[in-house]
Amino acid sequence: MQQYTLNVNGKPYQVTADEDTPILWVLRDELNLTGTKYGCGIAQCGACTIHVDGNALRACIMPVSAIGDKAITTIEGLSEDGSHPVQQAWVKHDVPQCGYCQSGQIMTAAAFLKKNPQPSEEEIKGAMHGNICRCGTYNRINAAVKTASEK
Amino acid sequence: MKLVDNNINRRSFFKKTALTGSGLILGFNWMSYGSLTKIETLNQLPKEWHTINAFLKIAENGMVTIMSPNPEIGQNVKTSMPMIVAEELDVDWNRVTVEQSPLSNDFDRQVAGGSQSIRKGWDSLRKAGATAKQMLINAAAQQWKIDPANCTALKGLVKDANGNSLTYGELASIAASLEVPENVKLKDPAEFTIIGTERGNIDIKAIITGKPLFGIDTKREGMLYATALRPPAFGQTLASFDDTEAKAINGVKEVIAFGGDEKENILNNKIAIVATSTWAAIKGKRVLKAKWSVAENAESTPKHDEAMKALLDTEPKESPRKDGNIEQAFAEADEVIERLYEAPFLPHNCLEPMNFFAHVQNDKADLYGPIQTPKWTQDTVAEQLGLKPENVSVGMSRMGGGFGRRLYGDFATEAAQISQLVNAPIQLQFTREDDMTAGTYRPASKYRIKASLKNGAITGYHLKEVAVNRNMFGLIPHFFPAGAIPNYQVDLHLLESNITTGAWRAPYTNFLAFAEQHFFDELAEKLNVDAVQLRLDLLEQAKPVAAKDEAIEYSPERMQNVIRLVAEKGQWNQNLADGIYQGFSAYYSHNTHVAEIAHLQMVDDMPQILKVICAVDCGIVVNPLAAKNQVEGGIVDGIGHAMFGNFSFDEGKPSAANFHQYRLIRNMEAPEIEVHFVQSDASPTGLGEPSLPPAGGAIANAIYKATGQRLYKQPFVEALQSSRTKL
Numbered sequence: 034m035q036q037y038t039l040n041v042n043g044k045p046y047q048v049t050a051d052e053d054t055p056i057l058w059v060l061r062d063e064l065n066l067t068g069t070k071y072g073c074g075i076a077q078c079g080a081c082t083i084h085v086d087g088n089a090l091r092a093c094i095m096p097v098s099a100i101g102d103k104a105i106t107t108i109e110g111l112s113e114d115g116s117h118p119v120q121q122a123w124v125k126h127d128v129p130q131c132g133y134c135q136s137g138q139i140m141t142a143a144a145f146l147k148k149n150p151q152p153s154e155e156e157i158k159g160a161m162h163g164n165i166c167r168c169g170t171y172n173r174i175n176a177a178v179k180t181a182s183e184k
Numbered sequence: 185m186k187l188v189d190n191n192i193n194r195r196s197f198f199k200k201t202a203l204t205g206s207g208l209i210l211g212f213n214w215m216s217y218g219s220l221t222k223i224e225t226l227n228q229l230p231k232e233w234h235t236i237n238a239f240l241k242i243a244e245n246g247m248v249t250i251m252s253p254n255p256e257i258g259q260n261v262k263t264s265m266p267m268i269v270a271e272e273l274d275v276d277w278n279r280v281t282v283e284q285s286p287l288s289n290d291f292d293r294q295v296a297g298g299s300q301s302i303r304k305g306w307d308s309l310r311k312a313g314a315t316a317k318q319m320l321i322n323a324a325a326q327q328w329k330i331d332p333a334n335c336t337a338l339k340g341l342v343k344d345a346n347g348n349s350l351t352y353g354e355l356a357s358i359a360a361s362l363e364v365p366e367n368v369k370l371k372d373p374a375e376f377t378i379i380g381t382e383r384g385n386i387d388i389k390a391i392i393t394g395k396p397l398f399g400i401d402t403k404r405e406g407m408l409y410a411t412a413l414r415p416p417a418f419g420q421t422l423a424s425f426d427d428t429e430a431k432a433i434n435g436v437k438e439v440i441a442f443g444g445d446e447k448e449n450i451l452n453n454k455i456a457i458v459a460t461s462t463w464a465a466i467k468g469k470r471v472l473k474a475k476w477s478v479a480e481n482a483e484s485t486p487k488h489d490e491a492m493k494a495l496l497d498t499e500p501k502e503s504p505r506k507d508g509n510i511e512q513a514f515a516e517a518d519e520v521i522e523r524l525y526e527a528p529f530l531p532h533n534c535l536e537p538m539n540f541f542a543h544v545q546n547d548k549a550d551l552y553g554p555i556q557t558p559k560w561t562q563d564t565v566a567e568q569l570g571l572k573p574e575n576v577s578v579g580m581s582r583m584g585g586g587f588g589r590r591l592y593g594d595f596a597t598e599a600a601q602i603s604q605l606v607n608a609p610i611q612l613q614f615t616r617e618d619d620m621t622a623g624t625y626r627p628a629s630k631y632r633i634k635a636s637l638k639n640g641a642i643t644g645y646h647l648k649e650v651a652v653n654r655n656m657f658g659l660i661p662h663f664f665p666a667g668a669i670p671n672y673q674v675d676l677h678l679l680e681s682n683i684t685t686g687a688w689r690a691p692y693t694n695f696l697a698f699a700e701q702h703f704f705d706e707l708a709e710k711l712n713v714d715a716v717q718l719r720l721d722l723l724e725q726a727k728p729v730a731a732k733d734e735a736i737e738y739s740p741e742r743m744q745n746v747i748r749l750v751a752e753k754g755q756w757n758q759n760l761a762d763g764i765y766q767g768f769s770a771y772y773s774h775n776t777h778v779a780e781i782a783h784l785q786m787v788d789d790m791p792q793i794l795k796v797i798c799a800v801d802c803g804i805v806v807n808p809l810a811a812k813n814q815v816e817g818g819i820v821d822g823i824g825h826a827m828f829g830n831f832s833f834d835e836g837k838p839s840a841a842n843f844h845q846y847r848l849i850r851n852m853e854a855p856e857i858e859v860h861f862v863q864s865d866a867s868p869t870g871l872g873e874p875s876l877p878p879a880g881g882a883i884a885n886a887i888y889k890a891t892g893q894r895l896y897k898q899p900f901v902e903a904l905q906s907s908r909t910k911l
């Protein structure tokens with residue numbers, strides 16, 4: 034077990050964990066930040082997407098030891114109150130069905146729009162292709178990303 | 185067809201008890217208006233709430249809490265069911281909060297399944313709202329000493345003709361002490377102001393901000409995390425295990441065999457790894473060394489295929505519908521067409537893997553998690569652990585998908601067994617690999633369909649099913665084309681298997697609809713009739729039969745309506761751009777009529793589905809925003825599994841364990857979808873499933889137009905790829 038100081042959503046946290054522990058399980062089990070979801074554990078579904086220094090990454094394959102002092106943002110820290118333009122667009126389009134994939138979708142979309150603020154529809158689909166929605170809300174996801182890009 | 189009955193004149197379904205507190209709480213029996221339930225008071229909370237199924241409460245400030253009784257799996261009942269209560273109550277939707285109701289002893293149907301929540305809840309929900317409103321009106325009339333008939337209620341306010349008004353909040357405590365009216369008038373659908381309007385998902389804020397909502401998010405004082413190692417192949421049993429390495433993992437507390445049943449003489453067949461974190465439990469499982477017996481009668485997909493085909497040539501187990509004389513029709517035919525359609529097993533792959541919380545103590549158990557059948561879970565856990573059902577509580581979390589998988593609470597009973605063994609509150613977590621390999625799969629099935637043609641008409645139709653473990657349920661043999669073809673017969677054959685199978689979104693029809701709708705496309709071509717026209721003609725023929733035969737499940741008129749609507753909206757047979765091909769399909773299931781037209785183009789010999797136009801008759805649409813979401817999701821699901829879904833067994837072992845081996849439809853493969861609802865005053869019917877079955881047929885028929893290739897087996901991608909390599 035090792036001691037780590039993590040910078041999550043702008044706050045420092047002390048945790049003790051095995052160095053191979055995926056940051057996903059540190060967030061969920063140690064910090065009780067359960068908004069980041071487990072779907073596959075092998076970087077295939079995107080449910081666990083977080084931002085590490087602003088880049089969208091798969092928390093399920095990122096060991097805690099590789100984080101260092103990089104800034105982690107989870108869905109809980111994307112905004113204080115759900116006011117991020119991507120979150121607002123999700124409300125406007127009433128995107129979710131079961132809702133389970135949606136924090137990962139939102140985190141992917143938010144990082145993507147930061148890099149590409151005015152994407153084409155094809156670019157949006159391409160950027161969101163790695164995130165599975167088992168309920169099939171893809172069209173609403175794409176429409177919401179488009180709306181957010183127009184903000 | 186049943187229309188809304190507006191004036192309910194049945195036995196009262198409400199009963200009141202002594203009321204002392206402030207605020208009005210109405211309990212109403214969930215499904216049947218026959219049985220009686222109690223009215224509870226606020227100061228009896230929360231214990232008494234468990235004895236009723238669903239209820240509403242009104243606070244002094246006029247806030248209304250409506251309990252949503254049915255489990256939420258993403259079908260949006262947690263928003264749509266309370267909308268129905270609020271409509272009849274006549275309260276401002278902004279003043280309504282919704283709570284998930286716990287499992288109650290009185291319930292009739294706290295189940296998410298079969299697309300039946302709204303359909304079966306409709307009358308009771310409306311009466312609950314309307315009865316509460318009448319009580320508020322009666323309370324105001326009493327205050328003003330006038331006839332209640334001279335009062336009206338609107339948006340949380342009761343008024344009289346003289347301009348007096350009182351809010352629901354001010355009236356709640358008086359209303360609660362009044363007799364419950366027996367006959368209340370329900371609104372005319374033309375008066376609806378909430379039903380039929382677009383209302384956002386009640387949990388949206390919590391979802392987009394990542395609040396704990398799902399079973400997997402459960403955290404309780406002193407809780408430990410558990411995983412389980414199960415036999416890798418169906419038919420295997422646990423021989424021995426060595427937990428030395430597993431126990432050496434930091435955080436692993438216990439490694440313990442479980443799952444046996446002394447009464448049934450079943451030995452422990454699984455091993456639980458209980459730890460202080462999910463990761464430690466996963467790691468412990470990875471290094472745990474178990475020896476398994478050689479699988480007895482290990483089952484494999486090629487062997488199944490052979491056995492199933494052989495069964496189709498034998499006498500059927502059952503023939504649930506026989507009209508006319510098919511033998512004669514085939515003997516007299518100008519031409520007989522016979523085709524075989526084949527479907528693989530499918531895992532559900534809910535994005536939230538199975539999990540459940542359990543805390544078992546001496547004589548009681550507390551369970552919580554994602555489950556479509558809480559009552560079943562309560563009874564089963566009680567029986568297995570030797571507890572009284574009333575001492576087993578089951579709470580329902582929001583679910584990260586269901587698709588039928590969470591009808592089967594094996595994961596909940598496992599959690600209870602483990603908690604009892606280690607004497608601690610535990611959260612059992614399936615890894616994705618567990619979820620996919622310890623599934624309750626859609627059964628593999630095959631359909632042999634044979635039709636006779638004579639003088640340009642379809643004279644005979646013979647549908648033979650062979651399915652693993654269970655056959656199509658009783659209503660399906662009476663779906664279209666029953667009634668439309670004079671000589672018609674359905675035969676069922678069964679292959680028993682050790683592989684656990686169960687309901688998978690739109691059970692049986694999820695594949696049968698494709699088979700039949702692709703078959704009819706072929707028949708239309710043979711008969712040289714337009715595919716849409718053929719369906720309309722057949723439905724015309726079905727009308728006199730359906731009028732007499734109560735068993736006929738669908739309505740030929742409603743089916744024709746959705747077909748005509750989709751043909752118009754989907755530009756059927758109109759000039760499309762070069763390289764765009766259309767396919768049509770229509771299917772009735774879960775009391776709802778659906779027709780779809782797919783538009784696609786071929787890119788590198790693979791179909792790219794551009795657009796699906798869909799017409800739906802599901803009666804009154806309670807919440808169009810959510811209803812469209814369901815229809816869109818069903819179509820995407822139907823296309824995805826028809827194209828890619830594949831799952832097989834080799835010596836009892838599942839062929840895929842995670843998403844790198846199992847292809848689900850992704851963003852770029854989802855078409856644009858246009859949904860058109862038929863305007864209707866009829867009571868609402870199912871919507872979580874019915875748009876799925878027609879989707880496979882619509883795309884298969886379009887692929888045929890584009891390529892000339894008929895598809896007889898799912899997933900389509902395999903047949904398309906193998907024909908490509910032949911080129």
Ligand code: FES
Nearest residue numbers: 072073076079093
């Ligand atoms: S859980 Fe990380 S990508 Fe699926």
Ligand code: FES
Nearest residue numbers: 132134166167168
């Ligand atoms: S909303 Fe259910 S998985 Fe996306």
